[in-house]
Amino acid sequence: MTPATVETQEELTQAFAIQGLNSWYGSFHALKGVSMTIPEKRVTAIIGPSGCGKSTLIRCLNRINDLIPGFRVEGQIAFKGQNLYDPALDPIQVRLQIGMVFQKPNPFPKSIYDNVAFGPRLCGEKDRSKLDAIVEESLRKAALWGEVKEKLKQSALALSGGQQQRLCIARTLAVGPEVLLLDEPCSALDPIATAKIEELLMDLKKSYTVVLVTHNMQQAARASDYTGFMLLGELVEFALTAKIFTNPTNSRTEAYITGRFG
Amino acid sequence: MTETIRKRPPRRKTQERLVQAVLFFCAAVSVFTTLGIVGVLLFETIEFFREVPLWSFLTDTQWTPLFSDKHFGILPLACGTFLTAAIAIAVAMPVGLLTAVFLSEYAGDRLRGTVKPVLEILAGIPTVVYGYFALLFVTPLLQRFIPGMAGFNALSPGIVMGIMIIPMISSLSEDAMYAVPQNLREAAQALGASRLQTAFGVVVPSAFSGIAASFLLAVSRAIGETMIVAIAAGQQPRLTLDPTHPVETMTAYIVQVSLGDTPTGTIEYKTIFAVGMALFLATLVLNLLSHGLRERFSEKYG
Ligand SMILES: Nc1ncnc2c1ncn2[C@@H]1O[C@H](COP(=O)(O)OP(=O)(O)O)[C@@H](O)[C@H]1O
Numbered sequence A: 001m002t003p004a005t006v007e008t009q010e011e012l013t014q015a016f017a018i019q020g021l022n023s024w025y026g027s028f029h030a031l032k033g034v035s036m037t038i039p040e041k042r043v044t045a046i047i048g049p050s051g052c053g054k055s056t057l058i059r060c061l062n063r064i065n066d067l068i069p070g071f072r073v074e075g076q077i078a079f080k081g082q083n084l085y086d087p088a089l090d091p092i093q094v095r096l097q098i099g100m101v102f103q104k105p106n107p108f109p110k111s112i113y114d115n116v117a118f119g120p121r122l123c124g125e126k127d128r129s130k131l132d133a134i135v136e137e138s139l140r141k142a143a144l145w146g147e148v149k150e151k152l153k154q155s156a157l158a159l160s161g162g163q164q165q166r167l168c169i170a171r172t173l174a175v176g177p178e179v180l181l182l183d184e185p186c187s188a189l190d191p192i193a194t195a196k197i198e199e200l201l202m203d204l205k206k207s208y209t210v211v212l213v214t215h216n217m218q219q220a221a222r223a224s225d226y227t228g229f230m231l232l233g234e235l236v237e238f239a240l241t242a243k244i245f246t247n248p249t250n251s252r253t254e255a256y257i258t259g260r261f262g
Numbered sequence B: 001m002t003e004t005i006r007k008r009p010p011r012r013k014t015q016e017r018l019v020q021a022v023l024f025f026c027a028a029v030s031v032f033t034t035l036g037i038v039g040v041l042l043f044e045t046i047e048f049f050r051e052v053p054l055w056s057f058l059t060d061t062q063w064t065p066l067f068s069d070k071h072f073g074i075l076p077l078a079c080g081t082f083l084t085a086a087i088a089i090a091v092a093m094p095v096g097l098l099t100a101v102f103l104s105e106y107a108g109d110r111l112r113g114t115v116k117p118v119l120e121i122l123a124g125i126p127t128v129v130y131g132y133f134a135l136l137f138v139t140p141l142l143q144r145f146i147p148g149m150a151g152f153n154a155l156s157p158g159i160v161m162g163i164m165i166i167p168m169i170s171s172l173s174e175d176a177m178y179a180v181p182q183n184l185r186e187a188a189q190a191l192g193a194s195r196l197q198t199a200f201g202v203v204v205p206s207a208f209s210g211i212a213a214s215f216l217l218a219v220s221r222a223i224g225e226t227m228i229v230a231i232a233a234g235q236q237p238r239l240t241l242d243p244t245h246p247v248e249t250m251t252a253y254i255v256q257v258s259l260g261d262t263p264t265g266t267i268e269y270k271t272i273f274a275v276g277m278a279l280f281l282a283t284l285v286l287n288l289l290s291h292g293l294r295e296r297f298s299e300k301y302g
């Protein structure tokens, strides 16, 4: 398969350059020769039917899959020109630059404040007024401040699902990453909470590179600038979102977006 | 028309009724035995408090029911129990918790599969063996480092009791940590936490109520433990917190009196039940608290 390329009208800086990426869970070949470039400060959506390798792909981007026993990658992922899988690179530093939000909201069973302050505290920040400032700024960016500012000391588990997911976004932003990876962040949420998160993404892409995995095509169409379509571990097509949804090159992409399979 | 489902012969029905009755009877026996024990305990305790005022039982600083100058203050026995249990917990809690963190967060499935059963064997050793281990091995060893330590003392059985309850703490705490959802670990690591930071910053706090439950159960076990302290702690009810001195725990006292030829109905005889009642109440409260905490924990991660 030839590497999918992005047809751009604009000058874009690359955040990630992925070249011939293969990965395995034990002997199961989950990603097969994926190549793509993910632009900076844009929303890039990855769509495809369940089990096609979307999560596996974005979990390679912050090396969180390193933690799964038996997981293995081959190929190249460069982040701003630097090889992410360079053995000399500390995966913890990678994760501080490249934050991740998961499918199911997973706040820690701690207070709202302590959830957001978790990352900065790990980095050694102890100064109370600085932490206060980080917590407020992160919650504002995640459009949650107004709803929780009166109850920062309350348990995060008491929030609604949508609020919990925005808290998880705030918690990730608090570390100060450049990239935000979101793995089906709305699949456990109702339409109103989903709309709020999508609106938030529009805002966040001004300052962050966003990679959004979703199996909801409307969401990809609404919220993203670029879209990659995956099938059975391969990246079938990668292009401007408008192009993918109006005039896809590959017949399998067309079949999927018109709902003929998947 | 032929019947496709055969009707049950009536004899089978009576058989089943009989089995049911037998099973019910067995369940009832154990319930009534427990009630009976509590009843006897209660009855004799009330008898005891007819002769000894509750106030002096709770505040007198001497326990000398076997001497001619009789005092019935539970404090020295409670103090001995507290001291040995505290030493045991001081040993078992850190070691048990670290073992649990290791097993749940670091060990692979194969290692966990070998270590857990081995630990459970530790829990299966008869306590009398631990008792003599304390008296004949640990005490002489400690005496080399602590000159002037008595042959019977609180420290040695306390430590050995701690070793005995390590498996209980590590096993229950490990269950609690293992039940913490994987996505919380991933969340921590995605925020740049190391494995160690994930274990102590997220997993241990998330498993807190389960760990606290194991702690309470361990305290209850240490308070109720009898053989080790009866053998190695001495039999001198003494109001002290110095672990190098001989002490007597509530359980050891019950053994001491039960082994002697104390006639039924005497006040010495009744002390067994009063002390037993105090012990029963203490462990009952601890077990209920522990149970409640575990319920709360499983609610959170059901
Ligand atoms: N931890 C794992 N161990 C083994 N196989 C896995 C693991 N995670 C995912 N897979 C397999 O890899 C394939 C891709 O999974 P995933 O990336 O989660 O798909 P998607 O996110 O697109 O639904 C699936 O066939 C799945 O069964």
Ligand SMILES: [Mg+2]
Pocket: A054, A055, A056, A183, A184
């Ligand atoms: Mg997925």
